[in-house]
Amino acid sequence: MASRSVFRSLWRASKLHPLPTRAPRCFSNSTRLAESPTQPSNHEKTTHFGFETVPEAEKESRVAGVFSNVAASYDTMNDFMSLGIHRLWKDHFVRSLNPGSSSTVDSPGWKMLDIAGGTGDIAFRLLDHATDINNSPSSTIIISDINPSMLAEGKKRSLATSYANSPRLSFLVANAEDLNTIESNSVDLYTVAFGIRNFTNKEKALREAYRVLKPGGVFACLEFSGVTNSLFDAVYKRWSFSAIPLIGQLVAGDRASYQYLVESIEKFPKQEEFRDMIKDAGFMVPGKGWEDLTGGIAAIHKGIKPVEKP
Amino acid sequence: MALYACSKRASYLVAHLPVYDFLAPSLLQAPRASHQIRRLNVTKRCFTAAGSSGNQSTSPSQPSRTPKSGPDAASNPAPLNKPLTQAQRDFLTSALRVNQAGELAATLIYTAQTPPIVSSHPHLRPLMKHMYDQEAAHFSTFNSLMAKHRIRPTAMYPVWTLAASALGWGTAIMGREAAMACTEAVETEIGGHYNGQVRVLLEMAEQMEKDGEEIGGELRELIDTIRRIRDEELEHLDHAVENDAKQAVPYELLTGVIRAGCRGAIWVSERV
């Protein structure tokens, strides 16, 4: 009896699209709140900010606002979003990439670029793997992020590692859609973990990735994606939209940022669609193009830049 | 095996007996069978009409060609030959597998039915031999197609062997009418089954022509072969009905059970 009503409510939840919250967004660092229009004018190009539709020009600053708010508690936020599993995902992501591997002992190492990796989660893991497992002390990484607060957090954390103040680790404030300080065909590995769903123009970011990678270079993206099992999906959505903003409210005092984060996951293209976007940017995809993690809650997408045949 | 040895003996004896004109039984039983035959001809026309309406859209069939082997096909390259899609290959594989299983069952049914029927109704010997010979020819046709196209035979082969022999023997024991009702039920199912296959193959051919691909002699021959075999199966159906199939005592039950069994066997053989 009780189980039947539980199933019915779960089934209904899977059909429902949760309504976007109408609570005021408290972006204490955002200066544009007073000016932000609720309805975009017709001649501007629009994009989605969670479930809200906003002009493209505005999305960047609103995302900046979100991440400035959560920078300090980014790990806590991720722990709640994924019940701590994000650490396992990131470990698996780095291991499957096998950075720093080489056929010769004296190879020049990999040049890596971690996009939207402000706090350094992925970057430190990549360097550790390259140094300790693949014996590649000359592999380097550039951590790039559009948000200086996140990068500051990353710099703080790097002090605890052995890479602080070494030429192997550098920081760059840049928009992934325009990496003009990075040369074309110069990067072995381009990674972006849990960042690309916040980009205003994903296609542009993919094309920039294509440009900076060497021929044969790897584009790797770890991101939330579509759960494959529909029953599990219903439970997961219920959890995301009900529990997570509530926890954000209680733990960090910022319900709106967490609401945005959950909505942005929902709006992000699912596995096949994103794989097709990667192919459209010119990459070759290995196998079917992605690997599901934990039933599809997250997925690793990879692309290889083709080599021009002489 | 030993069963075939028995039928070989039967065929030897038949060769030395006067051949009854079973191909025109209407001359012997005109009044009763006429409306039955008319009904059957209608259904037969329906089947062939369905096949031929699809045929109008395809190009006129070329003169019969011998089976093309690899070198032959290479020397006459067709334009725009794309590989067959996975769905098409799956369909062709399961279609030929089921057909072979069906013909195996048919030959075994006739082999098992012949001794009891012929011992009590000797005049049916030529008919049974004719039907058996045709089924044996179908069986060897499909056997060679399976070997040529490297298709796995059904894993239920021994099960169908036993089931078909048991079915043939059981219905023959029940009497001539029951045996004919069994034949009628099996041939109805098989006729419809072949008709469906021809329809899908013609759709496939139409699609390939629309895409500008060359269909290839192989597929054309397959369509013709299955059409011819379907027509022969329907001919058996007519013979069965003309020989009082409908007079069998538990007619509805018998034909219902056998047809359901056939459909189940077809479904299983497609997959296993």
Next chain:
Amino acid sequence: MAIRTHLPRLRPLSKRIALPILRPYHSYDHPPPPGPFTPTESSILSAAIPHIPSHGFTHTTLSLGTKDAGYIDASTNLFPNGTFSLVHYHLYTQRLALAKHEHILSPALKEREKVPGVGWKVKALTWERLMANREIIHRWQEALAFMAQPSHMPTAISELSSLSDEIWFLSGDTSVDTSWYMKRASLSAIYAATELFMTTDKSPDFIDTREFLNRRFKDVQIVGGTMGNVAQWAGFTAHAGLNVLRSKGVRI
């Protein structure tokens, strides 16, 4: 009914299965479907194969292959199965290479020599396939270890059964009844056992492996012959009993 069931079936049955299809319809008019490797993967793997004797089935071999094919070390990410792709590629290419043994498939006969039968061709082709491993046999146990992993076992088994089917087909086997299964199953078992034996064989020219193979074939012949005799005896007995009853007037 029967007609309706066929029309929607132009959806592939095997959509959910990621395995290479075991029993494809072999067309003579149409080209074969693309294999399990894309052209890029094939170029990298074929460049990596010559490095296997020196570096084994390891990531290093794969890296050397990517370098030789004009890619970079990071390009090893093109292979979702990692180093197992080397094993798979080796199995796949050696299986397809069996069709090239013209001296076995259509042997030039001297005067008054018998045409070799299917059995002879099967034995010859099996031996050729085993000899295709001779360059890398000292590394083959690494490959076997890969194949034994649960995620790779389905592919390995599928390749083994495809190999067995290929050998029988090229030898001219036309059986399409239950013996189809028995023949392939027995050949798969013989081949797998002999391949494993060969990894420990140090005799010159693999003479011990040859004898091992001959012994396995003989075993199968004896077993097969015995089973065939039993079946024949059972059939004859049953039929004889039936005929005796008929001669007594029982209407069966």
